[in-house]
Amino acid sequence: xxxxxxxxxxxxxxxxxxxxxxxxxxxxxxxxxxxxxxxxxxxxxxxxxxxxxxxxxxxxxxxxxxxxxxxxxxxxxxxxxxxxxxxxxxxxxxxxxxxxxxxxxxxxxxxxxxx
Amino acid sequence: xxxxxxxxxxxxxxxxxxxxxxxxxxxxxxxxxxxxxxxxxxxxxxxxxxxxxxxxxxxxxxxxxxxxxxxxxxxxxxxxxxxxxxxxxxxxxxxxxxxxxxxxxxxxxxx
Numbered sequence: 219x220x221x222x223x224x225x226x227x228x229x230x231x232x233x234x235x236x237x238x239x240x241x242x243x244x245x246x247x248x249x250x251x252x253x254x255x256x257x258x259x260x261x262x263x264x265x266x267x268x269x270x271x272x273x274x275x276x277x278x279x280x281x282x283x284x285x286x287x288x289x290x291x292x293x294x295x296x297x298x299x300x301x302x303x304x305x306x307x308x309x310x311x312x313x314x315x316x317x318x319x320x321x322x323x324x325x326x327x328x329x330x331x332x333x
Numbered sequence: 334x335x336x337x338x339x340x341x342x343x344x345x346x347x348x349x350x351x352x353x354x355x356x357x358x359x360x361x362x363x364x365x366x367x368x369x370x371x372x373x374x375x376x377x378x379x380x381x382x383x384x385x386x387x388x389x390x391x392x393x394x395x396x397x398x399x400x401x402x403x404x405x406x407x408x409x410x411x412x413x414x415x416x417x418x419x420x421x422x423x424x425x426x427x428x429x430x431x432x433x434x435x436x437x438x439x440x441x442x443x444x
Contacts, residue, residue, distance in 0.1 A: 222375075249430070260336065260421065260436040261376075268430060276431065308375050321366055322432060324375035 221245065222325035224309050229330050231296070231303065239294045239328045241309030249312040250292035251322060254278060254305045261308065267292055296330060304332045339422050339435025346412055347443050354438040355406040356422035364425040365398050365405040366432070371418050379420075380407070412442050 222243045231237045241250065249268045253261040263276030267286040281300025286292055292311075296303045306329055312322040337356045346352060356365070364383055368376035380391050382398035382405060389396055395408045405424070409416055422435040 224375075258436060260339075261423075261434040263431055266430060274430070306373075310375075321364075321378055321381045323378060324368075326375045327373070329373075 222309055222311055222323060224307075224325040224328050227326070227328060229328060230333050231330060233332060234298045236295055236297050237330065239296070239307055239309075239330070241292045241294065241325060243290055243292075243309075243311045243325075245311060245313070245323070246289070247311035247313050247323075248289070249314065249322075250286065251310040251312070252276075252282070252284065252292070252294045253308040253310065253324075255308060255327075256305050264294065264307075303330055305330060337422055337424055337433055337435040339438055341438060342436070343439040343441070345441045345443065348412060348414060350412055352409040352412055352416075352440060353406060354420060354422075355404060356424070356435045357404040358424060358433075359403065360426060361402040362424035362433075363402065363427045365396070366423040366425075367394075367396050367405070367407045368421045368423065369418050370421065370437070376421055409440075412440075414442050414444055416440060417442050 225240045251266040252264040255261050262278050264282050265284040267273035273286050283295045308327045309325040310322045337358050339356045366381050367379045370376040380389050380396040385402050386400050387398040393410045419437040419439050421437045423432045
């Protein structure tokens, strides 16, 4: 099946630990994104990547890191520096960058809870 | 970051009623998108709009790209229980890689 796969669906982290959320897409999309969703705040952009080995900070990048070593993969690491990491994390991808006007498609999300 | 003003925040309607929600911005957008999100799932794209004045339908859903390019609306006709969820608008400004999202409209449909 084609699509965007996020794992794990549920993740618990102890304070002070780093955790990595996986995102894989087999849609051959160039651009990939990570969003954070909190109740009542909509979706906020953490990082995005338009091409392999390149990525840019979004609006709330502090405390997060990413890599884009392969076109199909865009893992997100939530570091211990992120003060309030409990949230729903959404990965997305888009066929091309912004200038084509293409839309983005989302994975099913990952719940991260700090315990 | 910039956000879109989406209204209403929530709606409670009876099955069979029509629904209308909208998004506005102080800035011009060249793409408007509407998504639906079920609890605990990722948003699913409903309708994409790329041209000012464009009116596009997807089954019982109709969305329009405002002529001023600063707003968009989504209508749902003859609502059914499975329409329940959160509807998000999103817009992209010219030359920008980023999508800006509204805070969502939570729809509840009473059978």
